[in-house]
Amino acid sequence: MNPGPHKEERPVPHEQQLQPFAEFDAEAVRTWSSLAVAALGRSRDAIDAINVYPVADADTGTNLYLTAESADRALGAAGAAGLVPAVQAWAHGALIGARGNSGTILAQLLRGVADGLGDTPADRGPGRLLAHALTRAAQEAYQAVAHPVEGTMLTVAAAAARAAEAAGAAAGTAADVARAAYDGARSALADTPRQLAELGRAGVVDAGGCGLVAVLGALWQALSGQEPEPEAVGRPADGGAVQQPAPCGAAEEPGGPAYEVLYLLDAGEPAVARLRERLDGLGDSLVVVGGDGLWNVHVHVDDPGAAVEAGVEAGRPYRIRITHFGDERRRRTPAERAQRAVVAVVPGEGLAALCGEAGATTVLAPPGAAPDAEGLAAAIRRAHAREVVLLPGGPDQRAAAHAAAERARADGVRVAVIPTRSAVQGLAALAVHDPEGSFDEDVVAMTSAAGATRYAELAVAERQSFTSAGICQAGDVLGLIDGDVAVIGSGLAETAEAVLARMLGSGGELVTLVLGPDAPDALAERLEAYVQHGHLAVDTVTYQGGRHSAPLLIGVE
Incomplete structure (x- = not known):
């Protein structure tokens, strides 16, 4: 299942991993961030494989990893700073780079940590300081989700916060509080299949919760110098063997919105409050995180244009990403990796549905919202295949397509970019796509068809x-x-x-x-x-x- 080694931009030296921090300070946060990126990088494929809620699209681990990577880059760029400014920079990096439902919630958790540290009296000890920050994080994460569901990443965050508060009240050190939060999160994660029917039917624990356990394990490692035991990702609540997640349609009726819409938004709080109400009426999985004029909006809808237009009415949306889930999420289980897939960038919903019916993973790119390299790289990962043919759709998307292909190749995925200049050339290429033939012959045939159009x-x-x-x-x-x-x-x-x-x-x-x-x-x-x-x-x-x-x-x- 693993396509190859993952590239980590800031590897943590082994001796630094074993050096504990007596205080929860800015340097401890930097180490926590680096360790979290490394932990999510190791486990992202396993987390992707158990992703069945809210959408079985095999990308929760990848979204968490990309979000943590963005946060880590921002923290590194912040340079020398005190504890609160460092965590604020960390949270800001997560906000602007948040991916998917899970990544957006992680961004709000980090913002909550920053807010909790900023409003805690200075005379509190390091343990109580950290406990309060984790509690504030869980509270803000719940507030960011339009309709919180138990048995998810939110439940794991709340359990971690309760355990941290208990350890802090007992005058525990920051390391003691981190360990309590980590243990509380692990216990809550193991119980998620009993709380959420989708998880119980698939025989797995919550994927987002798995990622949060990895992040909290990195916190404990940074403060204690001790490496957490390897997690059995996907372990059911009874401790038994991991089961193969069932196809979505095997346990429930097919349905749910067809598109995921994400964008950053410059807007005031009153406008965002109105935006929440409107988006809540358009779809589900609504998460709006941020503050101080900058927000990250995530929602699943059937009408992506209406979701973007709602953002325009609220303020200035940008870095818009629209992804069509397609029928693949109902035909293939998250644990299965296809041999070959096609990722197509298209300008309209009708073309997205057409390409989706043909088996392609689609990225919607309406005018002014051309996908960037990270967005296309995420789409390649969403395709969950060993080989990917990428149809960029237009010349203005060619550079981003090649950059995304390079990122995917670093993860062991074989990628070819077909030099399409129009959506109709993409349709011609898709019409001759042969997933059963050799990769090289398929790419040549698709390139020829596009060039002949x-x-x-x-x-x-x-x-x-x-x-x-x-x-x-x-x-x-x-x-x-x-x-x-x-x-x-x-x-x-x-x-x-x-x-x-x-x-x-x-x-x-x-x-x-x-x-x-x-x-x-x-x-x-x-x-x-x-x-x-x-x-x-x-x-x-x-x-x-x-x-x-x-x-x-x-x-x-």
Whole structure:
């Protein structure tokens, strides 16, 4: 199951691991952070394999690892600082790099630690100081989740806090409090299958809770110098052997929102309160963390555009990541690793659903929300395969795709990037994808299919401008062929016909039409008739691109 060694940017020397810290200070926090990244790096595949709640998509361990890695980088960049500023920098790094449901909750836990340290009287001893910080962390994490569920990472955090408070009240040292929190978390984790039906049916413990136990084990190691015993990740509450998680559909009806939406948001607290209410009505797994004007928003929805629009109304959303879960989460158990997968970047929900039905893991990239390298790397990990073919979708996403591929290769995944320049080229490549053939032959066939597909896009000019086809006015319809403006027209249908005439003038066997959300109902019929009338040997297929798609995409193979 393990694809290879994981690269850790800040390995902790062995002698530092064995050197305890008498005080819970900034240096202890730096060591805690490094040890947490290392612990999550070792266990992330095992945690991914038991991920069945809230979505069985095999990425909880990866999300926690990436979140902790982002936090660790921010802490390292903060340089020399006191305890509270160091933890604040650590929490901020987690906030801006939080991934998924579990990573977002971890970010809030770290912020709670910072808040707890900041409001604790100076005369409290190190043990009580740490206990209060862990209690504040658990409280804030519960507040960040719209509908807290017991048997999850939140339950584990609360149990750790209670155990820490008891140790602190007994005048324990910081190391004593850390050990109590670690033991309390382990005990609560083992009991999660009795609290959450999904876990009990699958015979595993909560994946997010597993990650939190690893983080708290790193805290105890930093303060005591003693290395925790290796955890039997996934161990059921009765201590028996780990069971293979059952497919989601085997125990429950298929369902749940189709998209995961994450973004950072600059907004005030009143606007965020309204945003919570609106997003809560759109989907589930809602977690909003942060404060002081900066928030990280996570939600599962069927309408990702509405979730982003709600963010626009609340403030300024950015670093938007939209991922289509697809039917794979219902067909494959989290513990199974496919031999080969396709990851496709697409501009609209309709294309995402189409690619998902074809077996691809999709990343939605509406205008202004092109995925970054980390987002694409997370999608590659979500695909959970030994070999991945990546379809970046457009030239502006090519650099991020290659950077993501390099990250995945460092984890032992074989990745090939197909140089697609349009979603229709991605569809052509996906149509010839052969998961049973050799990897090299599959990549060659998909690359050839994409390269043999000429592409066009119709757009509406926003202002007067000089183009390669002449001067356009605001409102004119522009027909772009292979990225350059070739036709300027007044209507969508007439311009599309002119574009098709140019593209089919050099031949073709198949025309692909992808209609945007505002395209007239009769447009597809008119263009299909146009192609059939002038080119009898050419077939036509039509798809709905969905929200955020261009008015019309055309591919000619």
